[in-house]
Amino acid sequence: MDPHRYCQERAAASGSSFYYSFVFLPPDARRAITAFYALCRELDDVVDECHERQVAEAKLDWWRGEIARFAAGAPEHPATRALHDTPQGRDIPADLLLEIVDGMAMDLDHPRYPDFKSLNLYCYRVAGVVGEVAATIFGGPRGEHDRDVRRYAHELGLAFQLTNIIRDVGEDVRRGRIYLPQDELARFGVAEADLLQGRDTPEFQALMQFQFERAAAHYENALAALPAGARRAQRPGLAMAAIYRTLLEEIRQARFPVLRARVSLTPLRKAWLAGRTWLFP
Incomplete structure (x- = not known):
């Protein structure tokens, strides 16, 4: 083929x-x-x-x-x-592709993360680097904008990965993986058994609201970092952001049903969000 x-x-x-x-x-x-x-x-x-x-x-x-x-x-x-x-x-650069492989390999050794700092390395490898590569492919102005575009790409990649983690809590725990930091589980009074048994408690809701607010902040950081002169070239990333931010908000409005269900957007809605962002970046 x-x-x-x-x-x-x-x-x-x-x-x-x-x-x-x-x-x-x-x-x-x-x-x-x-x-x-x-x-x-x-x-x-x-x-x-x-x-x-x-x-x-x-x-x-x-x-x-x-x-x-x-x-x-x-x-x-x-x-x-x-x-x-x-x-x-x-x-x-091959080094960036190898970073992604190393990130995938972390799933073999790290089914749990003690804190957000350790989780952040994983997110950088599997999402931040992906964002940087994608932003380079999309192109646009170079030189003075490079550093800001890289920062935008890393922040946006992290926001995407945090959204995925929120969406997939139940699915991941059934695979034996918990990406919610262990110290945050303890802080909010959520036991691993609660996740495994699908207990949608007030403590779980508070924990997920905290995760939502962190992901939302990274979307804001990404958009704030993107120079105005680079927005047109980075429309694909902005379209992804529109789709993922809408998904994140849908999950929040549904009160985080992620232990037992996977929230998703319809293909028609994704296409509409992408098309609208492409026309009006």
């Missing part, structure tokens, strides 16, 4: 909010971000779908070798081949 077709089908099948945010891009940038997204999905699936640790470790090691081949100009996997086939993709 053609590598770009493989990535397109991988992205479309996921139904992710990310897919809706970059359908408006010019062809070259759209192919690059679609390939990058497909690569991230491949890496994420290693840990989610491999139930034996040794198998997951072996696959992640293969991906480290594949990234080395990507850097050398000879990738083998359809996602990395498609990424290397685009000018924007070839410019991605």
Whole structure:
């Protein structure tokens, strides 16, 4: 199969909010971000779908070798081949891709996080770096804006990951993982058994409101950091932000039913939010 077709089908099948945010891009940038997204999905699936640790470790090691081949100009996997086939993709530093692999590997060793500081490293690797790479692919003004755009991208990536953590609390705990920091569980009086047994207590509601407020603050920080001159180029990220912020607010308004249900937006609503943001960034 053609590598770009493989990535397109991988992205479309996921139904992710990310897919809706970059359908408006010019062809070259759209192919690059679609390939990058497909690569991230491949890496994420290693840990989610491999139930034996040794198998997951072996696959992640293969991906480290594949990234080395990507850097050398000879990738083998359809996602990395498609990424290397685009000018924007070839410019991605291999070190950043390896950071993402290292982030996925943390799921093998860290089913719990003692505090937000330790969780922040995980979020940086699996989301902040992804944001930085995506912002580079989207392009826009360079030079004086670079530092601010990188800050925007990292803040936005963190906000996305915190939203995912809130949305997936029940699903993650059933997989044996708890991304809510342990010291915050203790502070709000929520036991792991409460999560495992789906107890929607007043203490759990207070804990989740705290998580909501932190995620919302990172969205605000991201948007405040983005220079006005870069907003047009970063429309795909802003479209993602519109979708994810709406999802976060939906979860809050539904009183955080995340222990037993997965809140999501309809494809039509995602497309509408993305289109509106693209037209009016």
